[in-house]
Amino acid sequence: MIRSRLTAQRLFALFLLGVVLFNFPVLHIFNRGGDVFGIPLLYAYLMVIWLVLIGLLAVTVEGGTD
Amino acid sequence: MLQGWVIVVVSLVYLGILFAIAWYGDHRADTGRSLISSPVVYALSLGVYCTTWTFYGSVGRAAASGVGFLPIYLGPTLLFALAGFVLMKMLRVAKANRITSIADFVASRYGKSQLLGGLVTIIAVVGIIPYIALQLKAVSNSFSVIESYPQIIMPASVAAVPLHQDGALYVAIILAGFTILFGTRHLDATERHEGMVAAIAFESIIKLVAFLAVGIFVVWGIHDGFADIFAKAAALPAMAQRSGGAPVTPVAYGSWGALLFLAMFASLLLPRQFQIAIVENVNPGHLRRAVWMFPLYLLLINLFVLPVALAGMIHFPTGVDADTFVLTLPMAHQQEFLTLFVYIGGLSAATGMVIVETIALSTMVCNDLVMPALFRLPFFRLEERSDLSGLLLTIRRVAIGVILALGYLYFRIAGEAHALVSIGLISFVAVAQFAPAVFGALYWKGGTRDGALAGLLVGFMVWGYTLMLPSFAKSGWLPVDFMSSGMFGLDILRPQSLFGLTGFDEITHCMIWSLLGNTVAYAGVSLLRAPTAREAHQAAVFVSGNIEGLPVWRGSAGVTDLLPLVARFLGAEKAKAAFAEYAQHRGVFGINGLKADAGLVLFAENLLAGAIGSGSARAMVASVVEEEPLGIDEVMHILDEASQMRSYSIELEAKSRELQEATTELRDANARLRELDRMKDDFISTVTHELRTPLTSIRAFSEMLHEDPDIDVTERVRFLGIIVSETERLSRLINQILDLAKLDSGRGEWSVNTLRPGEVIREAADSMLALFHEKAVSLELDLPDPGPAALADRDRLMQVMVNLLSNALKFVPKSEGRVSVVLRVTSSPDMKKIIRVSVTDNGPGIRLEDQELIFEKFRQGGDVMTDKPQGTGLGLPITRQIVEYFGGRLWVESTLTKGACFVFTLPLHEDDNIENK
Amino acid sequence: MTESRKARILIADDEPNIVLSLEFLMKKEGFEVAVVGDGEAALQKAAEFAPDLILLDVMMPKKSGYEVCEALRADPARAGVKIIMLTAKGRETEVAKGLALGADAYITKPFSTKDMVARIKSLLA
Known part of the structure; x- marks a missing residue:
């Protein structure tokens, strides 16, 4: 059960963060040529941000600070 | 090895395993030891979101548009970030109202409207049929692709295949049979299928492992890692003209964003997602784990999509459908087992989707479409039948068959014209039409039945016109000029550039117009009139959440009316058991003791709602209850009172919480006092004992001397000596x-x-010298001269030294005893300069467990309190208190038989201005 | 117990001066006396010396007076022996515990020598 209001608000903030990071114009910054360790920049950006977002979600709901 | 019969046998064995898991899950549920009561199982079962669309189609989409497949999975990630608000609320509302499907949810919110439930059901069924067709297409394609192993031959166009040779038909028939076995074995008032959920969770594991296996094989087996694939792909001519397939124009970004939100809605509003996330949820607490585990699942299953797509393009420049890359890549490298495993993974993705989706849809069709219709048609005389549970199951079974038949039909008609993902997206947009009504249901009290109906109708019609009909037209089932010149030849009505909106792809185009029209109609029509009493009541239940069981009409019906009614749908036994439980809950003895009040009616209605949906349940109950509907004013009045009562009760709760806190504090203080009291008691008891012991000798000897004057002189002297020493x-x-x-x-x-x-120290040692001589014990002093200074009380410090020295003297052996005192300046752990004094003896030493004990009052070494060497048991506690008063510490270092070393420290006083005493 | 034989008394206490006073007192009254300083020795001596009465201190090393009392009462061979518990802790619960364990009398320290002798004689009578 997600009881804490604070946790719910943190999750909502992560939702907004995701909306911003996965859309224009932030997306456009990474949408140019080039690569990171041979992986196209945009693809690498999306996967890494996705993973980070999941990590933050996990820390937010599983962390016992509330 | 991969002959047709082998594949068929393997497929059937796999389905058998699934069925076994489901059977076991149901069995466990029946015996009360739920197999699925785990947050991990819940998160895995949500993986039913990933169908063959994901399994085969994502690669196809990635081949066509690079990262364009990702929004479909980023959307659900965002939705689960909203879990704290939306999902939690939805779960609570759904559980409290025994919601059995998304149709039931919408119908229930807007005044338990049968009409609305029916409309949602129709939209869902029509909208999902392409999606089911997609699964059939994928399974039959994958079958025919691997059947021709080791050759890679694309399946023939379905139109060229006669019906009896079409694999998809058999797939549809087998899946229908399987789903019927799975989902409609019995009727339950909560519409939960634990066994099915267990099987779905298992399927999620299979398809994930299969996809990861092929991904690892492609990336590291065929190539040298990710970078190698990307480098080779960059050289492809197809890749040259697009920059990784990512959006570049604002319009393309618009499509990207639209897909993101589309997927976000779909991952909750698809009937199967609603079924798994809301209806099948056994414990709202499981949501916590799913918030991150489900997105993680999505990430893992998509990890290799782009590399596999690119590898496919590298290996098959032409002639191979990108939707089949996950199969054809292992096939091209003669990986028979991997191919078969991937096929099973695809099969699991398809069966999972079809089973849950058709079960969810059949429940909706039965509860919200067929039953209300049957009740309206006098021909069936349903009112007179006594047990309808068999009929309900039959309706559901037929519904499953019909839905799959429709799916197959769509596949035959339109399936060839689209790639897998495009078909799926058509369904996504259809279910997205529920979004305004569903989210409005949770957050806007003003929404009405008419508004919801209008919104859904408009959205559905726009969807049909701009997406569904064109998909038929493309397949040649409708005249093509319908597409190019619009309805009635009006250019402005061209289905895929409605009102002249061009530039977007068809999905985004449809989504923009349908959701826009939908939302405007929903809000606009809702605002035309105030909510009715029933709508206002349901709005309060859904939006505010906890005004459960508020009576919305006056009137009553007794057990004699309601029990038979419920029994007709649930069966007599289950109904009786449910009523008995309710009676127990209400504290009434036996079913017949239940009062005919609004609460009972509501209970019966909720019970029925679980089996036949809230709309039908409402209608059924209304038929036996003599009701007198409340006017809107009265309902609003009741609601006001209720909300006032809520605010009172919130205040009261706060007060009682404060009170409770105060009580806890008091209790703690009390406990501390009691503990202190007990310690004081113990202390006094010990002191008494210690005082009485010498007193006993004194009294005994005094009395003897007093009463017997004839005791001889030596005895007399001895006794008097004892008396003196005891005194x-x-x-x-x-x-x-x-x-x-x-x-x-x-x-x-x-x-x-x-x-x-x-x-x-020297002074103290001098004063004790006589005693040391007496026992022939040597005393060595190692003191620097003039030595460091400290701030202390001279007499007290003297007392410390005398205590420690006499303590040492007491325990060292006679004549062989050695005691040494060493004073040094060192630094403490926190780097302050301190004086360290140690008093070491060669006595028996102190056991480790006693080394703290000896500093407690009346405790001495050896057996606590029962050993009585000399001394009072107070010397060391006093000594420690004095040392601590000076800001130092006192402890003992010792090993048994090796002597003891008492050490105390004092803070060094740097000022050398010594006062001479 | 025969008339000719002196009554035997075992004194178990770890406080040497109290032992000394009791020993002197009992010898003066004409009893045969043995003394021990802890609980284990008390049990051993009870077997060897076969006392008619034991003066048993509660707080002793190795085995407490309660434990000794319990062990003696559980031993059929020592069933007839009288036990007087001595304690410096005079709380009622302790008295009750001693009596419950089968002691014949309970005397708190400090005691009156006269009373002590009288109690012993009445118990041995």
Whole structure:
């Protein structure tokens, strides 16, 4: 059960963060040529941000600070 | 090896395993030891979101548009970030109202409207049919692709295949049979299928592992890692003209964003997602884990999509459908087992989707479409039938068959014209039409049945016109000029550039117009009139969440009316059991003791809602209840009262919480006091004992001397000696107790001066010298001269040294005893300069477990309190208190039989201005 | 117990001066006396010396007076022996515990020598 209001608000903030990071114009910054360790920049950006977002979600709901 | 019969047998064995898991899950549920009561199982079962679309289609989409497949999975990630608000609320509302499907949810919110439930069901069924067709297409394609192993031959166009040779038909028939076995074995008032959920969770594991296996094989088996694939792909001519397939124009970004939100809605509003996330949820707490585990699942299953797509493009420049890359890549490298495993993974993705989706849809069709219709048609005389549970199951079974038949039909008609993902997206947009009504249901009290109906109708019609009909037209089932010149030849009505909106792809185009029209109609029509009493009531239940069981009509019906009604749908036994449980809950003895009140009616209605949907349940109950509907004013009045009562009760809760906190504090304080009291009691009891012991000898010897004057002189002298020494012991004890009391209370008289501890130690040693000589014990002093200074009370420090020295003297052996005192300046762990004094003896030593104990009052080494060597048991506690008063520490270092070393420290006083005493 | 034989008394206490006073007192009253300083020795001596009465201190090393009392009462061979518990802790619960364990009398320290002798004689009578 997600009881804490604070946790719910943190999750909502992560939702907004995701909306911003996965859309224009932030997306456009990474949408140019080039690569990171041979992986196209945009693809690498999306996967890494996705993973980070999941990590933050996990820390937010599983962390016992509330 | 991969002959047709082998694949068929393997497929059937796999389905058998699934069925076994489901059977076991149901069995466990029946015996009350739920197999699925785990947050991990819940998160895995949500993986039903990933169908063959994901399994085969994502690769196809990635081949066509690079990262364009990702929004479909980023969307659900965002939705689960919203879990704290939306999902939690939805779960609570759904559980409280026994919601059985998304149709039921919408119908229930807007006044338990049968009409609305029916409309949602129709939209869902029509909208999902392409999606089911997609699964059939994928399974039959994958079958025919691997059947021709090791050759890679694309499946023939379905139109060229006669019906009886079409694999998809058999797939549809088998899946229908399987789903019927799975989902409609019995009727349950909560519409939950634990066994099915267990099987779905299992399927999620299979398809994930299969996809990861092929991904790892492609990336590291065929290539040298990710970078290698990307480098080779960059050289492809197809890749040259697009920059990784990512959006570049604002419109393309618009499509990207639209897909993101589309997927976000779909991952909750698809009937199967609603079924798994809301209806099948056994414990709302499981949501917590799913918030991150489900997105993680999505990430993992998509990890290799782009590399596999690119590898496919590298290996098959032409002639191979990108939707089949996950199969054809292992096939091209003669990986028979991997191919078969991937096929099974695809099969699991398809079966999972079809099973849950058709079960969810069949429930909706039965509860919200067929039953209401049957009740309206007098021909069936349903009112007169006594047990309808068999009929309900039959309707559901037929519905499953019909839905799959429709799916197959769509596949035959339109399936060839689209790639897998495009078909799926058509369904996504259809279910997205529920979004305004569903989210409005949770957050806007003003939404009405008419508004919801209008919104859904408009959205559905726009969807049909701009997406569904064109998909038929593309397949040649509708005239093509319908597409190019619009309805009635009006250019402005061209289905895929409605009102002249061009530039977007068809999905985004449809989504923009349908959701826009939908939302405007929903809000606009809702605002035309105030909510009715029933709508206002349901709005309060859904939006505010906890005004459960508020009576919305006056009137009543007794057990005699309601029990038979419920029994007709649930069966007599289940109904009786449910009523008995309710009676127990209400504290009434037996079913017949239940009062005919609004609560009972509501209970019966909710019970029925679980089986036949809230709309039908409402209608059924209304048929036996003599009701007198409340006017809107009365309902609003009741609601107001209820909300006022809520605010009172919130205040009360706050008060009682404060009170509780105060009580807890008091209780703690009390406990502390009691503990102190007990300690004081123990102390006094011990002191009494210690005082009485010398007193006993004194009294005994005095009485004997007193009563018997004839005792001879030597005895007399001896006895008097004992009396004297025991008296001394007694006075020492009393002095020490008083001393301790003074130290404890902090009322001791201290005269703290700068002094040299070395001098005090020498003085103390001198005063004890006679005693050491007497016992022939050597005393060595190792003191620097003039030695460091400290702030202390001279007499007290003297007392410390005398205590430690006499303590040592007491325990060392006679004549062989050695005691040494060493004073040094060192630094403490926190780097302050301190004086360290140690008193070492070669006595018996102190056991490790006693080394703290000896500093407690009346405790001495050896067996606690039962060993009585000399001494009062107060010396060391007093000594420690004094040392601590000076800001130092006192402890003992010792090993048994090796002697003891008492060490105390004092803070060094740098000022050398020594007062001479 | 025969008339000719002196009554035997075992004194178990770890406080040497109390032992000394009791020993002197009992010898003066004409009893045969043995003394021990802890609980284990008390049990051993009870077997060897076969006392008619034991003066048993509660707080002793190795085995407490309660434990000794319990062990003696559980031993059929020592069933007839009288036990007087001595304690410096005079709380009622302790008295009750001693009596419950089968002691014949309970005397708190400090005691009157006269009373002590009288109690012993009445128990041995």
